[in-house]
Amino acid sequence: MQEPSVLSLKNRWMRYSVGAVLLMAVLAAAVGFLWVPIANNGAAAGSLWDAICSAAGVPGASRSRSLSADATARPSDVIVSASMMRPANAESIGRGATLAMRCTMCHGIRGVSEADSPNLAGQIEAAIYKQLRDYQSGHRLSAIMQPMTVNLNDQDMRDLAAYYSYLPHERLPQDNPRVAPQLVTNGAPMRNIGACASCHGGLAQQSAAPVLEGEPELYIRNQLHAFRDGSRHNDLNQQMRNMARQLTDAEITELAAYYAAR
Template identity: 80%
Template sequence: MQEPSVLSLKNRWTRYSVVIVLATALVAAAVGFIWVPLANNRQAGLSLWDAICSAAGVAGGATSSALGDDAAARPSNVIVSATMMRPANAESIGRGATLAMRCTMCHGIRGVSEANSPNLAGQIEGAIYKQLRDYQSGHRVSAIMQPMVTLLSDRDMRDLAAYYAYLPHEREPAAAGRTPPQLVSNGAPMRNIGACASCHGGYAQQTATPILDGEPEAYIRNQLHAFRNGARRNDLNQQMRNVARQLTDAEIAELAAYYAAR
């Protein structure tokens, strides 16, 4: 009697091999997309489906359907590009300084806050402009900021951004020589988290990505929690929400303390 071909399913060893491979793939998928995401996101209170979506780097269906508004479908109406900001000149900086007089209570006389509001002195111009636009359009929600920007023209917002970007970064780095957390320097590839330093600050400054160095610890911590629970969702392509969903409370506290001390 002729033996079946090695590649034929009639061969019992071939059948055993196929079954073992399929079983291994199913176990790996269950561990990678169910057990590990649930373990990592237990503190975030995610459902099973949202945890799976988070592991895959996409937004969960329950969160998206619950929003159901323009801000959920389109996180921002600002087109971010290398040419989105015009070159600042003395006139725009001067106008911005005049407009900024309304902002001193929260953001300080020279853009350095004493009220756990973001420090704006030396911030990326495009980042300030984008956030002002998002507050005005409702893509970023704040009971304080939205009334402040309602009547601002596009020129007003550009001039404010130019003024604050012009101001010197007055905060002294207190973390010089300090080893950054693993999430800052290398991220967590197994959890689909890129290094924070790849976007924020240093040589990786991007058009509308804010510098985090020296920002108030409470502000950074609150924003990471807001991204994680979906209260803030004006990040293009959901990059911050996808990262924050993976972070534990301890990791958020560590990141906030590190950047605040820089």
């Protein structure tokens, strides 16, 4: 009589081996997908499905809810593009002028501040709109601006941006124009600092990068310090934070003085 093959399931030792391997696989899956995630996360695991998702590296239902609740972890919720603003018309500018009456105490009657607040006259429309959105969502913090934006809808913010962008950008006449610092024209490539002019001003003006010429010196200096220490973090790709972290106090002072005098 022919003996059954060693690899045949008719061989009882083969059946025992396959059964043992399957049992170990089930136990390993239970440990890896259930016991370990629940032991590590405790109550945060939420449910059996959340534990499995955690082990697989996929956010479960409770994790998704916590992520959506912590929206401020993102730098901004504004998608910056060249077409983010619709062409402004006279009606939009007029509505913006009416809304801007509440802003005159800090930003001046015609968008030129006397209180070291940003000058908004002639500012890039998309830049104003983005900052208003970031103030409202909490991505940019300000005890003054957040209450001012809380009741604005999206059209209100677009109208304000259209109005201030429409105003002429006023500059003081210069008898002896300042020579641009090297950081403005060339940056400092060895320290991974790009030229300021590559984003701010001239033909290289980016879609939501603000014009810095004529802004109050104290305001520019404070913002560079805020980017450097991370207290301001609404730059989408951390480009300002990465740059500001490399600046010395003397360089920040020099840049602020140069742009304020432009």
